[in-house]
Structures are given as C-alpha cells and as structure tokens.
Amino acid sequence: FFLFHQDVVSEESEEESNGVNLMEFSDEILLHILSYVPCTDLVLNVRRTCRKLATLCLDKSLTHTVLLQKDYKVNKDKVKQLMRDIGKEIYQLNMAGCYWLPSSTIDHVTRCKNLVKLNLSGCHVTSLRLSKMLSTLQHLRSLAIDVNPGFDASQLSSECKATLSRVSELKQTLYTPSYGVVPCCTSLEKLLLYFEILDRSREGFMLSGQLMVGESNVPHYQNLRIFYARLAPGYVNQEVVRLYLAVLSDRTPENLHAFLISAPGSFAETGATKNLLDSMARNVRLDALQLPKAWINGSGLLQHLKFNNPFYFSFSRCTLSGGHLIQRVINGGKDLKSLTSLNLSGCVHCLAPESLFRKAEDDIDSSILESLVVSCCNLRHLNLSAAHHHSSESIGNHLCQLLSRLKHLLSLALPVCSITDVAASVEKPPTTPNLVPQALGRKVRIGIQTYPRNLGDQTNQKIESSVFWALMGSLRFLETLEIIGSSFSSAMPRNEPAIRNSLPPCVRAQSVGDSEVAAISQLTYLQSLTLAQLPNILTGSGLVSIGLQCQHLRTLSLANLGMMGKVVYMSALMDMLKHCKCLRDLRLEQPYFCAGAQFFQALSQCSSLQRLCIVSRSGTLQSDAVMSFMASCLEVIMCHMFMGESLTVCKNLQQSIVRSFQAERPALNVVIFPLLHEDLTEVIRDVPMRHLDEITLFKSRVAEEPPNLWW
Secondary structure (H helix, E strand, O other): OOOOOHHHHHHHHOOOOOOOHHHHHOHHHHHHHHHOOOOHHHHOHHHHHOOHHHHHHOOHHHHOEOOOOOOOOOOOOHHHHHHHHHHHHHHHHOOOOOOOOOOOHHHHHHHHHOOOEEEOOOOOOOOOHHHHHHOOHHHHHOEEEOOOOOHHHHHHOHHHHHHHHHOOOEEEOOOOOOOHHHHHHOOOOOOEEEEEOOOOOOOOOEOOOOOOOOOOOOOOOOOOOEEEEEEOHHHHHHHHHHHHHHHHHOOOOOOOEEEEEEOOOOOOOOHHHHHHHHHHHHHHEEEEHHHHHHHHHOOHHHOOOOOEEEEEEEOOOOOOOHHHHHHHHHHHOOOOOOOEEEEEOOOOOOOOOOOOOOOOOOOHOOOOOOOOHHHHHOEEEOOOOOOOOOOOOOOOOHHHHOOOOOOOOOOEEEHHHHHOOOOHHHOOOOOOOOOOOOOOOOOOOOOOOOOOOOOHHHOOOOOOHHHHHHHHOOOOOEEEEEEEEEOOOOOOOOOOOOOOOOOOOOOHHHEHHHHHHHHHHHHOOOOEEEEEHHHHEOOHHHHHHHHHHHHOOOOOEEEOOOOOOOOHHHHHHHHHHOOOOOEEEEEEOOOOEEOOHHHHHHHOOOOOEEEEEOOOOOOOHHHHHHHHHHHHOOOEEEEEEEEOOOOHHHHHHHHHHHHHHHOOOOOOEEEEOOOOOOHHHHHOOOOOOEEEEEEEEOOOOOOOOOOOOOO
16 A cells, blocks of 8 residues: 555556456555555545545545554654644554654644544653643543653643643653652543663662652642553662652542553562552442562452442462462452453463462372353463463363363463473473584485475374364464563673573473464464474474465564574474564574575565574574665664674674665664674664564563553
C-alpha cells in the first residue's frame, strides 16, 4: 500500500481491460483498504491521485486517529504539512518513540485544537515547549510524555496547568528525579509511571533520589482508578517511586481497581508501603494486581486483598506456592472467568502444593495446574517461563496436555524443560551443548544443505505423537510464543557488564531440539517467536518449516541454540529467512556467530525487515557484507551489533553506515560495539528506549503488562 498512490492511474486502465475497476469498489471497501496506508502517505500523496481518493483520504475514520509511532519515514517537514492539512480533524495523535524528530516539531501539534489523546513518549520536549503546546489543547484528556534532566515545572504557564487539571490519563517516563506534571493533574484516573533514572551521571557522579528544589507539590490521587509503576534496575528509581507512593499510603483512593508495581531485584517493603497495602485490603476491590516479590513473599497479604472481576495478575519471581495460588488468588476455582492475563514468570513453586521442603526441579502437581486451567478458562496471555516445570509420568497429566484446553490463548511463554515428553527425557542421553566441537572431523562443503529438506526424511522422528506437537496443534490462533531455557540469561543485561559465562541448561531440556521447533510450524497465525537455550538443536531443520508455514511472522528472537561453540543451525536459518517476507524484527544471540556475506545475502530477502540486533561473544562480521545489506534493505532503520570485533572495526563500520544512509533514513539508529568492552553500558544508555525495550535487551514479554494498558 505504500506505493498505492503511484499506481492508481495505471492500475485503473489495466483493470478496466480485465473488467475490474478499483475505483468502482464501494466507499466502505476503499476506506478499509486505505486504513492500512500510513496517514502521512494518505494526506500527502494518495489524495492527490484522483478526486474520489481526495475525498476518501480525508474521511473522519482515517483522520480521527493519526499513528506516527512506527512511521520511520516521517520527518519534520511531513509532520508540519500533515498538521497544516488535517490538524483540526485529529482527535488522537500518537508520536511515541519518534526520537529522530527535532524538538521544534512539537510546535506544529498546536494546530490540533481538538486533540483528546496525545502520546509524546520518546520525543524531545522541553518544559517551555510543553507549556506552549498544552496551553492551546483545551480538550486534552490523555497525555504521555518524558521528563528529562532540566525539566522545570515552574516554567509551565497557568493555561498549561489548566489543561493538565482536566487530564484524566497520564503516562510519564522519568529520566530524572521529579514529579513531572503529576501535581498539576488534579483529575487523574489513570497514572502510568516508567522509572528510567540511572544511578550515576555521565560524569560518574552518584545521583540522589531526592526531588529537585520546588518539586514538593503533592500529587492528587483522590480519583485514581489505575496506578502502574515500572522500575528499571537501580536504587534511585526505588527512592523516587516511594515518594509517589507516600501520598497513596496516607489515603487510598476509593475507586482504585488496578495497582501494579513492576520492580526488578529486591525492593524492600517499608512501614509506609505496609500501611498502603493494609488500607487497600480494607477499602478497595481490585481487578488487576502486581507487586514486588518482597511485598508478597512470606506475608498473608493475598489472603486479605479483595478482588472484583480480575483481568490481570502478575506474581513474577515470587515464592508463591501452588497451594496459596489456588486458595488465596483463584479462590478455590471461583469467579476467575474474567482473568485474561496471568504472569507467573520465575514463580518456581507456583505449580506445587507447598514450597517449604520442595526443590525447584521436583515434578509439578498436575492437579494445581488443572485447577488453574479450569478456573481461568478464558486466559489469553500466560507466562510460565524462568522456572522448572517438570511433568510426572502420569498419563494425561502432562503440562502441555493440560494447557491445550486453553483455547483462547493468544500468547504463551514456557520453559524449555516443560515441553519435553517424560519418556524422551529419560531414555535419550543428554547432549553436551557447552562443549566446543572437535577440530578434526568431517568437513562440510559451503552451500550444501546440512539438514534434511523434508521432515519426513528424518529417522526416528515421532514428532506428531509428542505432547508439544499436540499442544501446538490445539492453539491454532496463538500469535506470540516464547520457549526459554529456565537457566538462560542474556549476555547483555542492562546497566551491567556483559555476562561472560552462561549456566548449563536443565537436564530435562537436553532432548528438546529440531522436532519440537518443527512442531511450532503448525501456528499459522504466529507473529512473534522467541527460542532460547534449546540444547538439542542439531541442524535447525524446524526453522525452515516455520519460515514456510508461519507467513505472518514479524518478530524472531533466537538465542543459544544447540552447541555453544558452533552455530549449527546457520544453513537452516539462511534458508528460513528466504521465506520470511513479513519479518520486521530479528534478534540473534549466539556465541561465535559469523555475520558474513552468505548470512546477509539471505537476510536481504526479508524485504520488510526494519530492526536487526546481533549479540555474539567472540562473533565476527564482514563490514562489506553489512554495507551491502543496508543498501539492499531499504526499510532497515536499526542495526545493533555487539560482537567480538575490535573497537576500531566497530567504530569505522558504524560511521560508514551513518554517513551513507542517515540522510535517506531519518530514524536510522546504529550501534556497533565490542560486546565485552568496559564502556558497553555507556553506549547502551544512548539507545532510544523504544529499541532498547522492544528488541535490544532480551526479556520475556508475555503478560509483562496488562493488555491494552495504553493505546
């Protein structure tokens, strides 16, 4: 549809000769087709092709909501012209993550006098510009902004504060200790806070969590219905969020129905937070809950909290046992049909009756999982990753067999050891994925397939009889799947040096390999796939099946598959990529990965690719091959490579890419840097949050947040 406007006239004459004229379709059909075209293309190009399209492109259904958040080709001039042409018709404007646009671009938003919802997360906005813009948006009710160092609330005009006083939904990303605009928003019903404050400045000074002078105003939470806070690692983020929570602990809003705090690591409970939770237990009924693990572990909190019609629970990394989960949360199987999203990631005992004398590797209690499945039959998002969920030998009680009853699932995250057949894991001798392959042995000719092209040619397969094959066959509408090793950790964690050693995979996971990957190819509507620490990948043949069958695949993340000393699946991966015409994001993490000419030639056939990230300890790259790839894949706007090359090689390649392609691709973001370099964390802090959060950093994303938390 991007070239729709260029071809309308020629297509009309050609189609008329065949008896079909595109312009003879009903307005409803044409409007549906045009809804897939970026708004900038519609207004600036398509509407100039003919009179009928000139009228349709300005239809309210197409101009009411303008989404620029992933329109990587938009620039300042296009935004200016867009606002000039249809500014008064725009009621919802999403510019989230448009990091490449200069801050002066925001000035043109003032033309959108009727704006009700505005998302500027990831955009460069100063206090003065924000004040000027908000002063003209009297109908605004929903706002998302970043608060960067230098933000000064005293620069906000009275007109701006009047607009903020009417805002009921606020999403605020903090890069500096501040209340931001929260004290001005006296009618808040939904508050989303993202804490991204670093513990150290660029100069190496330790930062304080104390708010800046003049920021002692108290937030207004009396009308609050949803409170959400997500913290990046670091003690400063914890200090600042406590200041936001202090007001809540004094008086809990009567209408509060969603309380969510996502905090990595240890976030200790204090007297103030305990008072807050006690008040919530007495005064509110919740529909969504997520708390730091230290606030739940060892406490009887869940026994006292009351729930209404819960739609989201997250007990990530908590020591909650299955017995407590059933008794205190699921309420013996009652009233949980409303639950659509459940995150039990890192909850190592959640499928066991008790946790006191249990080892993390012990078999699960299938009756607990069965109660969960029966009670929460409408689940659409389920995360069971980062734990050892081992099924017993009881017939019909395997985890995969029980999960197959959840027919509404759209996204699912499982540990590798949970999908293996019990008999297979016992009978099959474990592989040794961490050993470097012997130097001597049979040589493999370059270009010759080293895997069976037809799954039927593989001996002793029996894939279709496996419990995982049956599970994949029953979840036909699954869109997101993550299969992650229970002991996997990325080589590139946030705010820390790169991890040099990885833990060995679970013994039960040793038999999981190519046949299980092939089973995933049954998911016709799969859009996002993550595979990490599958030790028995021998050829990668299952990847080819996925490439052929999963034609809607947009995001692919592969990490530590097969042997750690050799990329055994390279040939299959290159064959797979030839079929991935819709692939937009590719993340590869594998030691000794060779990003050479053959790999980039195969990747060049992914015509829709926009973002590429490769993380490889001792990995190598060919600069010429990278440049050729960037020249042939015109949609690529992000190239992140953290390899084993020298700093000089990395810097030269990065500069060459920027110099050659930045002018044509305004959103281009290139980071090429040695993975084990001591300055890696300093480089990472400059990566736009959109890319860092969505692809560069590895994490499980299933049920990470409540569905539809923000638009």
